Amino acid sequence: MKGKGGDVGSRFPLSSREVAAASTVVLGFVLGLLGVYLTMPASDYSFLKLPRTLEDLQILRDHLETYTSDYTAQVLVGYCMVYIFMQTFMIPGTVFMSLLAGALFGVFKGVALVVFTATAGASSCYFLSKLIGRPLVFSLWPDKLSFFQEQVNLNSCLTCVYFAGKMSENGFFNSQVARRRGGLLNYMLFLRLTPTLPNTFINVASPIVDVPYHIFFLATLIGLVPAAYVTVKAGIALGELQSIEDLYDFNSIATLFLIGIVSITPTLISKSK
Numbered sequence: 001m002k003g004k005g006g007d008v009g010s011r012f013p014l015s016s017r018e019v020a021a022a023s024t025v026v027l028g029f030v031l032g033l034l035g036v037y038l039t040m041p042a043s044d045y046s047f048l049k050l051p052r053t054l055e056d057l058q059i060l061r062d063h064l065e066t067y068t069s070d071y072t073a074q075v076l077v078g079y080c081m082v083y084i085f086m087q088t089f090m091i092p093g094t095v096f097m098s099l100l101a102g103a104l105f106g107v108f109k110g111v112a113l114v115v116f117t118a119t120a121g122a123s124s125c126y127f128l129s130k131l132i133g134r135p136l137v138f139s140l141w142p143d144k145l146s147f148f149q150e151q152v153n154l155n156s157c158l159t160c161v162y163f164a165g166k167m168s169e170n171g172f173f174n175s176q177v178a179r180r181r182g183g184l185l186n187y188m189l190f191l192r193l194t195p196t197l198p199n200t201f202i203n204v205a206s207p208i209v210d211v212p213y214h215i216f217f218l219a220t221l222i223g224l225v226p227a228a229y230v231t232v233k234a235g236i237a238l239g240e241l242q243s244i245e246d247l248y249d250f251n252s253i254a255t256l257f258l259i260g261i262v263s264i265t266p267t268l269i270s271k272s273k
Contacts, residue, residue: 018132025128029085036078040071050082051096054241061103061238068104075104080117087121088128090200094118095231095244102235110232115224122203122220123213130207185215192223195248199224 037045051057068075083097097117101110188211191197206216234247241247 018135021131022128025088025124029081029088032081033078033085036074036081039074040067050086050091050093051100052093054238054243057096057099057103058238061100064100064104076113079104079113080120083114083117084121084124087118087203088124090125090204094121095247098228098231099235099238099241102232103238107229107233107236110235111225111228114228114232115221118199118224118228119217119220122199123217125200125203126207126213126216129204133204134208184211185219188215188219189223192219193226 047059047063049056049060051060064075079097079101083094085091086094086097098110098114101113104110105113188202188206191202192199207213231247234241
């Protein structure tokens, strides 16, 4: 990348105002979690950590089951804040939090909780990206952006969908959003319902390519339900789960793609007319 992009990597991409805004968000989450912690009874909370393995998750579940029945409000608030924080700052591991929701609250309450927190976290990430996302993305992946531009193929929708993760300012995602303004909700639903694109990418890229927030919100709220159901339901039988890969077998992925195709069919039909 030349010109403005040529020296992007040589300087910190965020201004002092942007750093201050991001720091304020972090501080807000920290203070909220501290408030929850201070309302809990005195005890040994060394088990409280972000789960990275199924074993970590089972240990956390075993300890929290008692607290969930006695301190339901605190556990709910703490769970929501951690999940939203992870979504906002793209911290891996929210799948473990979704499994934990199933283990602690059951299917229906768990799905409602996961969809709420995931939507809130995605929204928080959307607005944070709107504030500081563009300079950060173009600073972290300048070389990849140049390469990804070459992958754009506007003559083949399927090829474009595959290469959507290869984002550039004038790349696929931006082009598809512009082309699909009339059926943008259906298109965003398709992306949310299927594993075509990582949800993290959608959260960060949407404000950069001017996806309206109400479209982003509705697509997230509705589109995350099927995957949340699969994960939360698996959390109920946590002891039977051997690995995270077991969550999404061929049938599960095929079902998600089928639902996604149904969601985008009206747009395809209207385009063919």
